[in-house]
Amino acid sequence: MAMTWILFTIMAAFMQAWRNAFQKQLSTTVDVYGTTLARFIFSPIFAFSYLGLLYLHQPVKVQVYFSAQFWLYIIIAGVSQIYATALMVKLFQQRNYAIGVGLAKSEAILAAIVGVIFLQAHLSMWGWLGVLIGAVAVFLLSKGRAHTQLSMATLFMGLGSGLCFAITSLLVREASLELSMLPFLHRAAWVLCSLISFQCLIMLLYLGLFSRHTLYAMWQRIGTTFKVSVCSFLASLGWFSAMSMQTVAIVKTLGQIEILFSLLISAFFFKEKLAATDHLGLGLVIIAAIMVIWA
16 A cells, blocks of 8 residues: 555656646647646546546445535635646746746645644654655755746745645545545545546636637647646546545655656756756755655
């Protein structure tokens, strides 16, 4: 079980790094709302297919009960993730790819703080130390090249994105715990189907009513849009499954290895130059990941 959540987290981090890269590509010709919708538009098809295969492979006869609390968690988490994604897309448009991801990864420390204050979450001393080292890594990564000034607008967008992602992750775990009658994989699958279906529906309704040209622009980049959705589905599947088994702050701190993948994509895919602080920040991310695994 311990190894399972680690593998799910690594898969999620890898696929999320590629999803962000494809979103950055898409954001050059599609606006923020369309780039955000690209994350969800094809995902329900994959999510319900996965749920069906899961029940086929591992049948569960227990009747699933969705409480009002479950749907409240889903709605708030869904809206929070939409805002988080929109803010991250804006970050991609302001600074380079790796720095945008680095700022948004403030999610781990924010999830730890919010979880302890509001949701009675618990972290060991080693867990807290790993989260704090991860936060230092995020700070170093957010500085970028020495001659580049970090604007307050960029900093607040990064922290806002991180906070919204943290709220999403915490409420996804709470929603999963509401389905305690099911095995953890089935819980994660039901949460995934519910969340992305809600997000896809409200985004399509909004753009269909107020911004049809955005939907047309997405159709013009259907290949990239599809890549975003596939990577998003696989990343969410990994995150939700891992968070059904482990505390959000721990999962997200280990998930900061996404920055390793992001730096490699930034350097080799986007041909962006990296600063010395990026390499130091990367080393701290790896140390933090090791510490939370031990915790």
